[in-house]
Amino acid sequence: MKRLIQIGCVLILAACGGGGGSGRAPSNLDDACAILAQRPGYLRAFKAAERKWGVPVHVQMATIYQESKFVSDARTPLRFSLGVIPVGRQSSAFGYSQALDGTWEEYQEAQGGRRTRRDNIRHATDFMGWYMAETQRTLGISVRDARNQYLAYHDGRNGYRRGTYRAKPWLMRVSGQIEARALMYQQQLPRCR
Known part of the structure:
Protein backbone atom coordinates (compact mmCIF):
# COMPACT_ATOMS: atom_id res chain seq x y z
CA MET A 1 0.00 0.00 0.00
CA LYS A 2 2.83 2.40 0.87
CA ARG A 3 4.38 1.72 -2.53
CA LEU A 4 1.10 2.56 -4.31
CA ILE A 5 0.86 5.87 -2.44
CA GLN A 6 4.43 6.74 -3.45
CA ILE A 7 3.73 5.93 -7.10
CA GLY A 8 0.52 7.96 -6.94
CA CYS A 9 2.39 10.97 -5.54
CA VAL A 10 5.01 10.75 -8.29
CA LEU A 11 2.30 10.62 -10.97
CA ILE A 12 0.48 13.61 -9.49
CA LEU A 13 3.71 15.64 -9.33
CA ALA A 14 4.54 14.68 -12.92
CA ALA A 15 1.09 15.76 -14.08
CA CYS A 16 1.53 19.17 -12.42
CA GLY A 17 4.94 19.70 -14.00
CA GLY A 18 4.47 23.13 -15.53
CA GLY A 19 3.30 22.22 -19.05
CA GLY A 20 4.70 23.60 -22.28
CA GLY A 21 7.10 20.75 -23.04
CA SER A 22 8.43 20.35 -19.50
CA GLY A 23 10.85 23.21 -19.91
CA ARG A 24 12.51 21.93 -23.09
CA ALA A 25 13.22 24.17 -26.04
CA PRO A 26 11.75 23.56 -29.49
CA SER A 27 14.09 21.50 -31.65
CA ASN A 28 15.06 24.06 -34.35
CA LEU A 29 15.55 27.55 -32.94
CA ASP A 30 16.84 28.96 -36.24
CA ASP A 31 13.50 28.44 -37.99
CA ALA A 32 10.55 30.55 -36.80
CA CYS A 33 8.08 28.30 -38.61
CA ALA A 34 9.49 25.16 -36.99
CA ILE A 35 9.26 26.78 -33.55
CA LEU A 36 5.64 27.79 -34.09
CA ALA A 37 4.70 24.43 -35.63
CA GLN A 38 6.14 22.61 -32.63
CA ARG A 39 4.56 25.04 -30.12
CA PRO A 40 1.32 26.44 -31.62
CA GLY A 41 0.49 28.23 -28.37
CA TYR A 42 3.51 30.46 -28.85
CA LEU A 43 2.04 32.18 -31.90
CA ARG A 44 -1.21 32.94 -30.05
CA ALA A 45 0.83 34.44 -27.19
CA PHE A 46 3.07 36.48 -29.52
CA LYS A 47 0.08 37.79 -31.49
CA ALA A 48 -1.81 38.74 -28.33
CA ALA A 49 1.18 40.74 -27.06
CA GLU A 50 1.61 42.34 -30.48
CA ARG A 51 -2.05 43.43 -30.55
CA LYS A 52 -1.95 44.74 -26.99
CA TRP A 53 1.48 46.40 -26.91
CA GLY A 54 2.55 46.80 -30.55
CA VAL A 55 5.74 44.73 -30.18
CA PRO A 56 6.21 42.70 -33.38
CA VAL A 57 6.31 38.91 -33.15
CA HIS A 58 9.85 38.72 -34.56
CA VAL A 59 11.20 41.13 -31.91
CA GLN A 60 9.58 39.09 -29.14
CA MET A 61 10.93 35.84 -30.58
CA ALA A 62 14.49 37.15 -30.92
CA THR A 63 14.45 38.46 -27.36
CA ILE A 64 13.11 35.21 -25.93
CA TYR A 65 15.69 33.29 -27.95
CA GLN A 66 18.46 35.33 -26.34
CA GLU A 67 17.04 35.28 -22.85
CA SER A 68 15.98 31.64 -22.47
CA LYS A 69 16.32 29.79 -25.79
CA PHE A 70 12.55 29.19 -25.39
CA VAL A 71 13.07 27.17 -22.20
CA SER A 72 10.12 27.89 -19.92
CA ASP A 73 11.94 27.38 -16.63
CA ALA A 74 15.34 28.84 -17.58
CA ARG A 75 17.43 30.19 -14.71
CA THR A 76 20.77 31.91 -14.42
CA PRO A 77 23.76 29.71 -13.52
CA LEU A 78 24.60 28.92 -9.93
CA ARG A 79 27.38 30.76 -8.10
CA PHE A 80 29.88 28.74 -6.11
CA SER A 81 31.95 29.46 -3.03
CA LEU A 82 35.42 27.93 -2.97
CA GLY A 83 34.63 26.65 -6.45
CA VAL A 84 32.37 23.81 -5.23
CA ILE A 85 29.77 24.98 -2.70
CA PRO A 86 26.62 26.36 -4.38
CA VAL A 87 25.62 29.70 -2.85
CA GLY A 88 22.70 30.74 -5.05
CA ARG A 89 22.04 31.97 -8.54
CA GLN A 90 23.67 34.90 -10.32
CA SER A 91 20.33 36.72 -10.30
CA SER A 92 16.63 36.14 -9.76
CA ALA A 93 15.99 36.01 -13.53
CA PHE A 94 13.61 33.20 -14.43
CA GLY A 95 11.44 31.87 -17.22
CA TYR A 96 11.03 32.64 -20.90
CA SER A 97 11.65 36.36 -20.45
CA GLN A 98 14.29 36.05 -17.72
CA ALA A 99 12.45 38.75 -15.79
CA LEU A 100 13.99 39.63 -12.43
CA ASP A 101 11.85 39.25 -9.31
CA GLY A 102 11.49 43.00 -8.77
CA THR A 103 10.62 43.80 -12.38
CA TRP A 104 8.12 40.93 -12.51
CA GLU A 105 6.48 42.20 -9.32
CA GLU A 106 6.26 45.68 -10.86
CA TYR A 107 4.56 44.11 -13.91
CA GLN A 108 2.18 42.12 -11.71
CA GLU A 109 1.14 45.25 -9.85
CA ALA A 110 0.70 47.25 -13.05
CA GLN A 111 -0.78 44.65 -15.39
CA GLY A 112 -0.59 40.96 -14.74
CA GLY A 113 -1.92 40.26 -11.29
CA GLY A 129 5.27 43.71 -24.51
CA TRP A 130 4.50 45.79 -21.43
CA TYR A 131 8.19 46.39 -20.72
CA MET A 132 9.07 47.30 -24.32
CA ALA A 133 6.05 49.55 -24.77
CA GLU A 134 7.04 51.39 -21.59
CA THR A 135 10.61 51.64 -22.93
CA GLN A 136 9.25 53.21 -26.12
CA ARG A 137 7.16 55.65 -24.08
CA THR A 138 9.95 56.69 -21.70
CA LEU A 139 13.06 56.43 -23.90
CA GLY A 140 11.64 56.79 -27.40
CA ILE A 141 13.06 53.44 -28.60
CA SER A 142 10.74 51.97 -31.21
CA VAL A 143 9.25 48.58 -30.33
CA ARG A 144 10.50 47.51 -33.78
CA ASP A 145 14.14 48.28 -32.82
CA ALA A 146 15.26 44.87 -31.53
CA ARG A 147 18.86 46.00 -30.87
CA ASN A 148 18.15 49.00 -28.64
CA GLN A 149 15.08 47.48 -27.02
CA TYR A 150 17.32 44.59 -25.93
CA LEU A 151 19.98 46.94 -24.55
CA ALA A 152 17.31 48.66 -22.44
CA TYR A 153 15.79 45.28 -21.50
CA HIS A 154 19.14 43.90 -20.36
CA ASP A 155 20.57 46.94 -18.56
CA GLY A 156 17.23 48.42 -17.48
CA ARG A 157 15.88 51.73 -18.66
CA ASN A 158 18.01 53.76 -16.27
CA GLY A 159 21.12 51.83 -17.31
CA TYR A 160 20.30 52.45 -20.94
CA ARG A 161 19.75 56.15 -20.23
CA ARG A 162 23.19 56.29 -18.57
CA GLY A 163 24.77 54.32 -21.44
CA THR A 164 26.04 51.47 -19.25
CA TYR A 165 25.91 49.12 -22.25
CA ARG A 166 28.71 51.09 -23.96
CA ALA A 167 31.21 49.65 -21.47
CA LYS A 168 30.11 46.09 -22.33
CA PRO A 169 31.47 45.06 -25.74
CA TRP A 170 29.97 41.58 -25.31
CA LEU A 171 26.50 43.10 -24.83
CA MET A 172 26.91 45.29 -27.89
CA ARG A 173 27.81 42.15 -29.87
CA VAL A 174 24.81 40.25 -28.46
CA SER A 175 22.42 43.11 -29.29
CA GLY A 176 23.66 42.97 -32.88
CA GLN A 177 23.00 39.22 -32.95
CA ILE A 178 19.48 39.84 -31.65
CA GLU A 179 18.87 42.39 -34.38
CA ALA A 180 20.05 39.86 -36.99
CA ARG A 181 17.90 37.08 -35.50
CA ALA A 182 14.85 39.35 -35.42
CA LEU A 183 15.37 40.13 -39.10
CA MET A 184 15.77 36.40 -39.87
CA TYR A 185 12.54 35.57 -38.01
CA GLN A 186 10.76 38.49 -39.70
CA GLN A 187 11.71 37.11 -43.13
CA GLN A 188 10.66 33.56 -42.17
CA LEU A 189 7.30 34.34 -40.54
CA PRO A 190 5.32 35.12 -43.73
CA ARG A 191 6.13 31.60 -45.00
CA CYS A 192 4.71 29.89 -41.91
CA ARG A 193 1.40 28.04 -42.18
Whole structure:
Protein backbone atom coordinates (compact mmCIF):
# COMPACT_ATOMS: atom_id res chain seq x y z
CA MET A 1 0.00 0.00 0.00
CA LYS A 2 2.83 2.40 0.87
CA ARG A 3 4.38 1.72 -2.53
CA LEU A 4 1.10 2.56 -4.31
CA ILE A 5 0.86 5.87 -2.44
CA GLN A 6 4.43 6.74 -3.45
CA ILE A 7 3.73 5.93 -7.10
CA GLY A 8 0.52 7.96 -6.94
CA CYS A 9 2.39 10.97 -5.54
CA VAL A 10 5.01 10.75 -8.29
CA LEU A 11 2.30 10.62 -10.97
CA ILE A 12 0.48 13.61 -9.49
CA LEU A 13 3.71 15.64 -9.33
CA ALA A 14 4.54 14.68 -12.92
CA ALA A 15 1.09 15.76 -14.08
CA CYS A 16 1.53 19.17 -12.42
CA GLY A 17 4.94 19.70 -14.00
CA GLY A 18 4.47 23.13 -15.53
CA GLY A 19 3.30 22.22 -19.05
CA GLY A 20 4.70 23.60 -22.28
CA GLY A 21 7.10 20.75 -23.04
CA SER A 22 8.43 20.35 -19.50
CA GLY A 23 10.85 23.21 -19.91
CA ARG A 24 12.51 21.93 -23.09
CA ALA A 25 13.22 24.17 -26.04
CA PRO A 26 11.75 23.56 -29.49
CA SER A 27 14.09 21.50 -31.65
CA ASN A 28 15.06 24.06 -34.35
CA LEU A 29 15.55 27.55 -32.94
CA ASP A 30 16.84 28.96 -36.24
CA ASP A 31 13.50 28.44 -37.99
CA ALA A 32 10.55 30.55 -36.80
CA CYS A 33 8.08 28.30 -38.61
CA ALA A 34 9.49 25.16 -36.99
CA ILE A 35 9.26 26.78 -33.55
CA LEU A 36 5.64 27.79 -34.09
CA ALA A 37 4.70 24.43 -35.63
CA GLN A 38 6.14 22.61 -32.63
CA ARG A 39 4.56 25.04 -30.12
CA PRO A 40 1.32 26.44 -31.62
CA GLY A 41 0.49 28.23 -28.37
CA TYR A 42 3.51 30.46 -28.85
CA LEU A 43 2.04 32.18 -31.90
CA ARG A 44 -1.21 32.94 -30.05
CA ALA A 45 0.83 34.44 -27.19
CA PHE A 46 3.07 36.48 -29.52
CA LYS A 47 0.08 37.79 -31.49
CA ALA A 48 -1.81 38.74 -28.33
CA ALA A 49 1.18 40.74 -27.06
CA GLU A 50 1.61 42.34 -30.48
CA ARG A 51 -2.05 43.43 -30.55
CA LYS A 52 -1.95 44.74 -26.99
CA TRP A 53 1.48 46.40 -26.91
CA GLY A 54 2.55 46.80 -30.55
CA VAL A 55 5.74 44.73 -30.18
CA PRO A 56 6.21 42.70 -33.38
CA VAL A 57 6.31 38.91 -33.15
CA HIS A 58 9.85 38.72 -34.56
CA VAL A 59 11.20 41.13 -31.91
CA GLN A 60 9.58 39.09 -29.14
CA MET A 61 10.93 35.84 -30.58
CA ALA A 62 14.49 37.15 -30.92
CA THR A 63 14.45 38.46 -27.36
CA ILE A 64 13.11 35.21 -25.93
CA TYR A 65 15.69 33.29 -27.95
CA GLN A 66 18.46 35.33 -26.34
CA GLU A 67 17.04 35.28 -22.85
CA SER A 68 15.98 31.64 -22.47
CA LYS A 69 16.32 29.79 -25.79
CA PHE A 70 12.55 29.19 -25.39
CA VAL A 71 13.07 27.17 -22.20
CA SER A 72 10.12 27.89 -19.92
CA ASP A 73 11.94 27.38 -16.63
CA ALA A 74 15.34 28.84 -17.58
CA ARG A 75 17.43 30.19 -14.71
CA THR A 76 20.77 31.91 -14.42
CA PRO A 77 23.76 29.71 -13.52
CA LEU A 78 24.60 28.92 -9.93
CA ARG A 79 27.38 30.76 -8.10
CA PHE A 80 29.88 28.74 -6.11
CA SER A 81 31.95 29.46 -3.03
CA LEU A 82 35.42 27.93 -2.97
CA GLY A 83 34.63 26.65 -6.45
CA VAL A 84 32.37 23.81 -5.23
CA ILE A 85 29.77 24.98 -2.70
CA PRO A 86 26.62 26.36 -4.38
CA VAL A 87 25.62 29.70 -2.85
CA GLY A 88 22.70 30.74 -5.05
CA ARG A 89 22.04 31.97 -8.54
CA GLN A 90 23.67 34.90 -10.32
CA SER A 91 20.33 36.72 -10.30
CA SER A 92 16.63 36.14 -9.76
CA ALA A 93 15.99 36.01 -13.53
CA PHE A 94 13.61 33.20 -14.43
CA GLY A 95 11.44 31.87 -17.22
CA TYR A 96 11.03 32.64 -20.90
CA SER A 97 11.65 36.36 -20.45
CA GLN A 98 14.29 36.05 -17.72
CA ALA A 99 12.45 38.75 -15.79
CA LEU A 100 13.99 39.63 -12.43
CA ASP A 101 11.85 39.25 -9.31
CA GLY A 102 11.49 43.00 -8.77
CA THR A 103 10.62 43.80 -12.38
CA TRP A 104 8.12 40.93 -12.51
CA GLU A 105 6.48 42.20 -9.32
CA GLU A 106 6.26 45.68 -10.86
CA TYR A 107 4.56 44.11 -13.91
CA GLN A 108 2.18 42.12 -11.71
CA GLU A 109 1.14 45.25 -9.85
CA ALA A 110 0.70 47.25 -13.05
CA GLN A 111 -0.78 44.65 -15.39
CA GLY A 112 -0.59 40.96 -14.74
CA GLY A 113 -1.92 40.26 -11.29
CA ARG A 114 -0.47 37.87 -8.74
CA ARG A 115 -1.38 34.73 -10.68
CA THR A 116 0.94 35.48 -13.60
CA ARG A 117 3.92 33.17 -14.02
CA ARG A 118 7.22 33.70 -15.76
CA ASP A 119 7.21 30.12 -17.07
CA ASN A 120 3.92 30.69 -18.92
CA ILE A 121 4.46 31.87 -22.50
CA ARG A 122 1.32 34.07 -22.52
CA HIS A 123 2.37 35.84 -19.35
CA ALA A 124 6.02 36.13 -20.43
CA THR A 125 5.14 37.69 -23.80
CA ASP A 126 2.66 40.07 -22.18
CA PHE A 127 5.41 41.09 -19.75
CA MET A 128 7.86 41.70 -22.60
CA GLY A 129 5.27 43.71 -24.51
CA TRP A 130 4.50 45.79 -21.43
CA TYR A 131 8.19 46.39 -20.72
CA MET A 132 9.07 47.30 -24.32
CA ALA A 133 6.05 49.55 -24.77
CA GLU A 134 7.04 51.39 -21.59
CA THR A 135 10.61 51.64 -22.93
CA GLN A 136 9.25 53.21 -26.12
CA ARG A 137 7.16 55.65 -24.08
CA THR A 138 9.95 56.69 -21.70
CA LEU A 139 13.06 56.43 -23.90
CA GLY A 140 11.64 56.79 -27.40
CA ILE A 141 13.06 53.44 -28.60
CA SER A 142 10.74 51.97 -31.21
CA VAL A 143 9.25 48.58 -30.33
CA ARG A 144 10.50 47.51 -33.78
CA ASP A 145 14.14 48.28 -32.82
CA ALA A 146 15.26 44.87 -31.53
CA ARG A 147 18.86 46.00 -30.87
CA ASN A 148 18.15 49.00 -28.64
CA GLN A 149 15.08 47.48 -27.02
CA TYR A 150 17.32 44.59 -25.93
CA LEU A 151 19.98 46.94 -24.55
CA ALA A 152 17.31 48.66 -22.44
CA TYR A 153 15.79 45.28 -21.50
CA HIS A 154 19.14 43.90 -20.36
CA ASP A 155 20.57 46.94 -18.56
CA GLY A 156 17.23 48.42 -17.48
CA ARG A 157 15.88 51.73 -18.66
CA ASN A 158 18.01 53.76 -16.27
CA GLY A 159 21.12 51.83 -17.31
CA TYR A 160 20.30 52.45 -20.94
CA ARG A 161 19.75 56.15 -20.23
CA ARG A 162 23.19 56.29 -18.57
CA GLY A 163 24.77 54.32 -21.44
CA THR A 164 26.04 51.47 -19.25
CA TYR A 165 25.91 49.12 -22.25
CA ARG A 166 28.71 51.09 -23.96
CA ALA A 167 31.21 49.65 -21.47
CA LYS A 168 30.11 46.09 -22.33
CA PRO A 169 31.47 45.06 -25.74
CA TRP A 170 29.97 41.58 -25.31
CA LEU A 171 26.50 43.10 -24.83
CA MET A 172 26.91 45.29 -27.89
CA ARG A 173 27.81 42.15 -29.87
CA VAL A 174 24.81 40.25 -28.46
CA SER A 175 22.42 43.11 -29.29
CA GLY A 176 23.66 42.97 -32.88
CA GLN A 177 23.00 39.22 -32.95
CA ILE A 178 19.48 39.84 -31.65
CA GLU A 179 18.87 42.39 -34.38
CA ALA A 180 20.05 39.86 -36.99
CA ARG A 181 17.90 37.08 -35.50
CA ALA A 182 14.85 39.35 -35.42
CA LEU A 183 15.37 40.13 -39.10
CA MET A 184 15.77 36.40 -39.87
CA TYR A 185 12.54 35.57 -38.01
CA GLN A 186 10.76 38.49 -39.70
CA GLN A 187 11.71 37.11 -43.13
CA GLN A 188 10.66 33.56 -42.17
CA LEU A 189 7.30 34.34 -40.54
CA PRO A 190 5.32 35.12 -43.73
CA ARG A 191 6.13 31.60 -45.00
CA CYS A 192 4.71 29.89 -41.91
CA ARG A 193 1.40 28.04 -42.18
